[in-house]
Amino acid sequence: MTLANPxxxxxxxxxxxxxxxxxxxxxxxxxxxxxxVVPPPDAPPPIVPPAATxxxxxxxxxxxxxxxxxxxxxxxxxxxxxxxxAWADWAIHLTASPGRRxxxxxxxxxAAGRFTVWLAEAAAGGKPAPLVExxxxxxxxxxxxxxxxxxxxxxQAYLLGEALLLDGARRVPGVARQHENELSFLFSQWAxxxxxxxxxxxxxxxxxxxxxxxxxxxxxxxMNWMDDASRLMRGxxxxxxxxxxxxxxxxxxxxxxxxxNRLMEVIQYTPTTATVRxxxxxxxPAWIMKYYILDLRxxxxxxxxxxxxxxxxxxxxxxxxxxxxxxxxxxxxxxxGVMAALDAVNRAVPGQKVHACxxxxxxxxxxxxxATMARDGDDRLASLTLLAAQTDFAEAxxxxxxxxxxxxxxxxxLMWSQGYLSxxxxxxxxxxxxxxxxxxxxVIRDYLLGDREPMSDLMAWNADSTRMPAxxxxxxxxxxxxxxxxxxxxxxxxxxVIALRDIKVPVFALGTVRDHVAxxxxxxxxxxxxxxxxxxxxxxxxxxxxxxxxxxxxxxxxQTLTRTADERYIDPDTWAGLxxxxxxxxxxxxxxxxAAKGDGTQVAPPAVVPDxxxxxxxxxxxxxxxx
Numbered sequence: 001m002t003l004a005n006p007x008x009x010x011x012x013x014x015x016x017x018x019x020x021x022x023x024x025x026x027x028x029x030x031x032x033x034x035x036x037v038v039p040p041p042d043a044p045p046p047i048v049p050p051a052a053t054x055x056x057x058x059x060x061x062x063x064x065x066x067x068x069x070x071x072x073x074x075x076x077x078x079x080x081x082x083x084x085x086a087w088a089d090w091a092i093h094l095t096a097s098p099g100r101r102x103x104x105x106x107x108x109x110x111a112a113g114r115f116t117v118w119l120a121e122a123a124a125g126g127k128p129a130p131l132v133e134x135x136x137x138x139x140x141x142x143x144x145x146x147x148x149x150x151x152x153x154x155x156q157a158y159l160l161g162e163a164l165l166l167d168g169a170r171r172v173p174g175v176a177r178q179h180e181n182e183l184s185f186l187f188s189q190w191a192x193x194x195x196x197x198x199x200x201x202x203x204x205x206x207x208x209x210x211x212x213x214x215x216x217x218x219x220x221x222x223m224n225w226m227d228d229a230s231r232l233m234r235g236x237x238x239x240x241x242x243x244x245x246x247x248x249x250x251x252x253x254x255x256x257x258x259x260x261n262r263l264m265e266v267i268q269y270t271p272t273t274a275t276v277r278x279x280x281x282x283x284x285p286a287w288i289m290k291y292y293i294l295d296l297r298x299x300x301x302x303x304x305x306x307x308x309x310x311x312x313x314x315x316x317x318x319x320x321x322x323x324x325x326x327x328x329x330x331x332x333x334x335x336x337g338v339m340a341a342l343d344a345v346n347r348a349v350p351g352q353k354v355h356a357c358x359x360x361x362x363x364x365x366x367x368x369x370x371a372t373m374a375r376d377g378d379d380r381l382a383s384l385t386l387l388a389a390q391t392d393f394a395e396a397x398x399x400x401x402x403x404x405x406x407x408x409x410x411x412x413x414l415m416w417s418q419g420y421l422s423x424x425x426x427x428x429x430x431x432x433x434x435x436x437x438x439x440x441x442x443v444i445r446d447y448l449l450g451d452r453e454p455m456s457d458l459m460a461w462n463a464d465s466t467r468m469p470a471x472x473x474x475x476x477x478x479x480x481x482x483x484x485x486x487x488x489x490x491x492x493x494x495x496x497v498i499a500l501r502d503i504k505v506p507v508f509a510l511g512t513v514r515d516h517v518a519x520x521x522x523x524x525x526x527x528x529x530x531x532x533x534x535x536x537x538x539x540x541x542x543x544x545x546x547x548x549x550x551x552x553x554x555x556x557x558x559q560t561l562t563r564t565a566d567e568r569y570i571d572p573d574t575w576a577g578l579x580x581x582x583x584x585x586x587x588x589x590x591x592x593x594x595a596a597k598g599d600g601t602q603v604a605p606p607a608v609v610p611d612x613x614x615x616x617x618x619x620x621x622x623x624x625x626x627x
Contacts, residue, residue, distance in 0.1 A: 220450030240455025255619035323419030363389020423465020512546030
């Protein structure tokens with residue numbers, strides 16, 4: 001909008017009745033200075049207002065935050081109001097819905113009648129078909145003993161009750177969708193706790209083992225529990241993790257730290273081939289975990305494999321933040337992380353564009369950086385790879401149960417008191433997403449059967465947790481999870497909005513089938529918001545195992561299909577029906593894709609020249625060792 005008089009917006013506002021003084025003519029005498037009026041001696045002293053003093057906080061906000069932070073420590077960051085509100089919403093509306101109550105009662109009566117008939121036939125030695133099957137992915141009853149009498153009756157009774165319980169949380173008229181999901185999650189947790197597999201006297205596997213060993217398994221289990229409790233109190237790693245020491249057993253691909261700042265180190269890896277491809281690869285891992293998941297042992301190290309294929313590889317190794325880093329922002333991770341690393345790569349390999357790869361949260365910040373670079377005309381990228389990384393958070397899966405205004409507010413208070421969110425506090429939420437796999441199965445194996453699962457390099461890495469700075473994590477949860485600004489075109493960098501569609505370099509996006517952190521349909525949405533060629537790949541496995549899948553093992557499978565910029569969008573389920581299946585590792589498909597996006601030139605390996613910020617320090621550097 002154009003103002004009729006642009007200068008009017010800069011004029012000072014005038015009091016009513018104000019008249020400007022006449023302009024002073026050159027050489028005219030100065031106006032007389034007004035005389036100070038002196039009050040008579042008998043006049044009362046003037047009233048002087050008291051000096052302004054800061055008012056105390058009438059709401060005692062700091063006290064409230066401290067109390068909420070203490071509550072968050074007890075609940076592992078789960079807001080009590082979430083449970084209370086969901087329960088109240090469900091109970092009130094169920095009370096006001098006699099039809100739904102009648103339907104649930106009839107369903108329970110029908111289940112009881114069918115179970116009675118089934119039980120009589122099974123008790124008589126028959127083999128009736130199961131009344132209900134375990135949910136997809138439920139492996140609690142896979143042992144053949146659960147199909148034998150009388151254990152099969154216990155399993156069927158439990159599965160019927162679980163189905164009725166979970167159905168009771170659904171389809172109550174008037175209940176908010178979020179509350180329905182939260183209550184379903186809560187009911188599922190209760191059902192998991194009460195599973196007969198968790199009760200020693202009802203689990204035939206535990207009973208049989210105890211009888212065979214005369215209870216020695218329970219003694220070993222008690223010793224395992226005491227050892228785990230002691231390690232937890234001492235802050236020591238889990239049993240067996242000492243066999244995978246960083247820099248000795250894992251993260252041993254040769255390299256050198258060439259740049260360091262207050263947030264990260266950049267590692268340049270030593271080539272193993274006489275010549276290398278001209279375009280280097282920069283990998284940006286998530287700072288929610290340490291980088292060496294991509295550089296475990298030589299036989300399953302993605303870094304080592306890429307180097308052996310003739311690539312020059314650079315890796316970002318994030319600092320493990322502490323309370324002094326509480327004010328690090330999300331944009332600090334872009335500037336001090338992605339952009340500083342890209343500058344270091346350009347110094348090491350001048351004149352070449354870079355294949356940028358981001359894993360999980362590292363992929364999200366990399367996509368933000370790439371969109372910002374595209375907006376500002378920075379064309380240093382050759383391609384963009386996003387491994388299990390989300391750019392849209394509208395359908396971020398079960399993790400959204402822990403991310404709403406109530407949860408984020410509680411986490412804000414917890415991080416306000418600590419300066420960070422600890423790895424253990426984050427791990428609690430992730431374990432609740434898969435309690436049977438991550439909690440109860442371990443309780444049964446370690447403490448009731450008395451067995452220890454052998455420690456693996458991936459398990460040891462998973463126990464090497466990191467922290468999240470308070471400010472960054474709050475910004476991440478609010479701007480991306482809660483408000484979904486990035487894909488909505490409302491995410492601003494340096495005061496100006498960025499758009500994913502500005503990214504014109506080819507994109508390789510990867511999702512994993514069993515991902516509870518970044519569901520593959522959510523990762524797939526990069527197809528909706530980009531305006532470039534996108535090669536989407538769906539691999540078997542989960543968020544970590546699906547990524548660490550070297551070609552030598554020939555395990556797993558993947559689907560891949562490319563949509564060019566001028567082709568129409570297809571939904572993820574249609575894509576899954578069209579994309580061809582391939583056995584083995586996706587690493588080979590990605591390496592072929594990278595080779596096709598370069599110019600094919602082979603050059604001598606670049607020299608390793610650390611800049612002034614970094615000493616001549618071999619990989620894995622210093623930051624990865626921070627506990």
